[in-house]
Amino acid sequence: MLTIALSKGRLAEQAIELLEKAGYDCTAAKEKSRKLILEDPNTGLRFILAKPADVPTYVEYGAADLGVVGKDTLLEEGRQLYEVLDLGFGRCKMCVAGPKELKDGKLDKIPNKRVGTKYPNITRAYFEGVKKESVEIIKLNGSVELAPLIGLSEVIVDIVESGRTLFENGLDVIETVADISARVVVNRVSMNMKSDEIRPMIEKLREQVAIMNDKKEES
Numbered sequence: 001m002l003t004i005a006l007s008k009g010r011l012a013e014q015a016i017e018l019l020e021k022a023g024y025d026c027t028a029a030k031e032k033s034r035k036l037i038l039e040d041p042n043t044g045l046r047f048i049l050a051k052p053a054d055v056p057t058y059v060e061y062g063a064a065d066l067g068v069v070g071k072d073t074l075l076e077e078g079r080q081l082y083e084v085l086d087l088g089f090g091r092c093k094m095c096v097a098g099p100k101e102l103k104d105g106k107l108d109k110i111p112n113k114r115v116g117t118k119y120p121n122i123t124r125a126y127f128e129g130v131k132k133e134s135v136e137i138i139k140l141n142g143s144v145e146l147a148p149l150i151g152l153s154e155v156i157v158d159i160v161e162s163g164r165t166l167f168e169n170g171l172d173v174i175e176t177v178a179d180i181s182a183r184v185v186v187n188r189v190s191m192n193m194k195s196d197e198i199r200p201m202i203e204k205l206r207e208q209v210a211i212m213n214d215k216k217e218e219s
Helices: 010-021 052-060 071-077 120-130 164-168 188-193 195-218
Strands: 002-007 037-040 045-050 066-070 082-086 092-099 114-117 136-139 155-160 171-180 182-186
Touching: 002 010, 002 052, 002 195, 010 066, 010 182, 010 195, 045 052, 052 066, 052 071, 052 182, 066 071, 071 120, 071 171, 071 182, 082 195, 114 120, 120 136, 120 155, 120 171, 155 171, 164 171, 182 188, 182 195, 188 195
Parallel strands: 002 045, 002 066, 114 136, 114 155
Antiparallel strands: 037 045, 066 182, 082 182, 092 155, 092 171
């Protein structure tokens, strides 16, 4: 039996829809209940419904063979697993955002910057690894847009979809850190031990992603 860890919510729904298009019976996963483990012995599939941040952990430690999770979570968690496929949905960007007057290189001129974020590991990797500068990272759990508005930080690092929340609070995207979308990840041992099941699933999903992309280009 293959165990698949899914992020609760819209990402899980889209993953299940894609699996069904690929020819897999996911009836068990759509069961309306409070169960966190849904399985069907007849199809050989077991689904674990978890918080996004926990999906890479379940996959790394072998509690799940595969998982579907956002690239943002993978970057933040830094788990040892195989990232095998970009599913293309859940697209957004991880960005540095702040007051508009910090655009066009003006941010780089501020020494000893403070950065508010829910993603301290991504933030540290970007500023220290890419921009080669040390910053003070302030870990926040919600409404990070508040930080530059009340002087807690100069900028924030957060996920941006439409940018509407930033705009309504007088902020703007200053730099793009990474492109984000849903990814398929696989446990390293499972990739070898269950390759006869996992590899065909990955290829079928890859075919469906290609079809989906073709339809987007046509439209």
